[in-house]
Amino acid sequence: MSERQSSLARGTGRPAGDAGETLIELLVSIVIMGLSGAAIVGALMVAVGASQLHQRQVQVQQYLRSWAEMVSNATDGAYSPCADTGHYQGLPKPAAVGGISASVTNVDYWDGAAFVGSCGGGSGVQRVTLRVEASGLAFGGVTKSLDVVVRQPCLQASSC
Numbered sequence: 330m331s332e333r334q335s336s337l338a339r340g341t342g343r344p345a346g347d348a349g350e351t352l353i354e355l356l357v358s359i360v361i362m363g364l365s366g367a368a369i370v371g372a373l374m375v376a377v378g379a380s381q382l383h384q385r386q387v388q389v390q391q392y393l394r395s396w397a398e399m400v401s402n403a404t405d406g407a408y409s410p411c412a413d414t415g416h417y418q419g420l421p422k423p424a425a426v427g428g429i430s431a432s433v434t435n436v437d438y439w440d441g442a443a444f445v446g447s448c449g450g451g452s453g454v455q456r457v458t459l460r461v462e463a464s465g466l467a468f469g470g471v472t473k474s475l476d477v478v479v480r481q482p483c484l485q486a487s488s489c
Contacts, residue, residue: 388429389472389473390473393459396461400457409450410453412479414436417436435456439453457476458476458477460473
């Protein structure tokens with residue numbers, strides 16, 4: 330039996346002394362490397378998107394808290410007994426941040442037992458709902474709301 334026939338008989342499928350890779354083996358390894366690279370790039374893109382979303386959530390939350398503090402401070406000296414959303418919308422806001430919109434969505438009035446939607450003369454306590462939205466993200470927008478309770482300031486110590 331010749332050397333070629335003996336190597337084929339051993340099941341290697343190649344002549345003896347031929348130690349190189351076949352074209353199929355090279356193609357399989359290239360495909361595996363390509364799939365691995367695509368998986369790494371995909372994971373990186375998801376991580377970047379999640380980071381951007383988290384950063385935007387933090388911006389919205391900071392803006393909302395700053396605005397709530399400004400609403401609370403602005404009403405200390407100029408309380409309006411039956412203020413509506415337009416009154417609070419007109420109060421100063423923090424400096425504008427790109428892609429963020431802010432609105433007053435609701436004002437409820439305390440009637441002595443619960444917050445109601447209509448002003449019945451004003452008990453001196455109002456709940457103002459502030460809403461901040463950010464858009465322009467690949468994963469969708471961010472929306473946060475916060476209720477601020479505004480009360481009429483005490484003018485005399487005996488009436489508080």
